[in-house]
Amino acid sequence: MNLKGKTALVTGSTSGIGLGIALVLAEAGADLLLNGFGDAQAAIDAVAASGGKVLHHPADMSDPQQIEAMIAYAEREFGAIDILVNNAGIQHVSPVEDFAPERWDAIIAINLSSAFHTTRLALPGMRQRNWGRIINIASAHGLAASAGKSAYVAAKHGLVGLSKSVALETATTGITCNAICPGWVLTPLVQAQIDARAAESGNSEEEKRKLLAEKQPSLEFVTPRQLGELALFLCSDAAAQVRGAAWNMDGGWLAQ
Numbered sequence: 001m002n003l004k005g006k007t008a009l010v011t012g013s014t015s016g017i018g019l020g021i022a023l024v025l026a027e028a029g030a031d032l033l034l035n036g037f038g039d040a041q042a043a044i045d046a047v048a049a050s051g052g053k054v055l056h057h058p059a060d061m062s063d064p065q066q067i068e069a070m071i072a073y074a075e076r077e078f079g080a081i082d083i084l085v086n087n088a089g090i091q092h093v094s095p096v097e098d099f100a101p102e103r104w105d106a107i108i109a110i111n112l113s114s115a116f117h118t119t120r121l122a123l124p125g126m127r128q129r130n131w132g133r134i135i136n137i138a139s140a141h142g143l144a145a146s147a148g149k150s151a152y153v154a155a156k157h158g159l160v161g162l163s164k165s166v167a168l169e170t171a172t173t174g175i176t177c178n179a180i181c182p183g184w185v186l187t188p189l190v191q192a193q194i195d196a197r198a199a200e201s202g203n204s205e206e207e208k209r210k211l212l213a214e215k216q217p218s219l220e221f222v223t224p225r226q227l228g229e230l231a232l233f234l235c236s237d238a239a240a241q242v243r244g245a246a247w248n249m250d251g252g253w254l255a256q
């Protein structure tokens, strides 16, 4: 798949899965607008090594006004957003009766509402060119639940639903919208959960094994690169009729 001449915006791409997807899309020739907190320059350098134009916008994905500014910046700097990967996300684990309302609001804003805002703002340009790919990074938790993750599970189920609605609204166009549903991927988001469990048991490696054994039959983590390759496939002509799918890559998690 040659993405030369296409521009991709990947939210939350300074780390983990978003960075992995940005790298694969850049290797396929796409120009990239990165987004996310932390060391933006390191992410820019890593992605720019593949040769295309790479910029970063620091929009906080919980703030619709900053999202509007980022989409306007992308269209100004690149002329278009052809591929939109809604990936930014956070986690918080707590029983629902103890769940801090501000954590709930933040998870819904960053993991779900941000995708509504980027989509509504990027779609008009995609419609003008009659080509686009919207890829929402949901989760195995977009299709099944776990205890302690009420906000995350609600947001990810919502993201799968949003993907289906947008797929129907664009069904007769050259724009597709799909969700990818990863199982465990060893990123800072998951390492924090391993660390929290290890704080009690004192054994991080054992907690990692237990995390996989609880959910992921392959007993191996999915990698950001594998998810990037799946995103690249969804950008291809071969995937033009993949519409409204929630595609799990989860080491067998959802087969159980």
Ligand code: NAD
Residues within 6 Å of the ligand: 011, 012, 013, 014, 015, 016, 017, 018, 035, 036, 037, 038, 059, 060, 061, 062, 087, 088, 089, 090, 110, 111, 137, 138, 139, 140, 181, 182, 183, 184, 185, 186, 187, 188, 189, 190
């Ligand atoms: P990560 O913590 O490594 O990366 C998250 C990215 O989002 C970072 O770039 C961070 O700066 C950015 N981000 C966080 N809050 C933001 C905000 N308010 N505004 C802008 N950017 C923000 O996590 P990850 O594991 O790579 O997760 C990426 C996505 O994949 C998330 O949506 C997550 O829910 C999803 N996911 C992760 C796993 C997993 O096992 N790691 C599994 C399924 C789904």
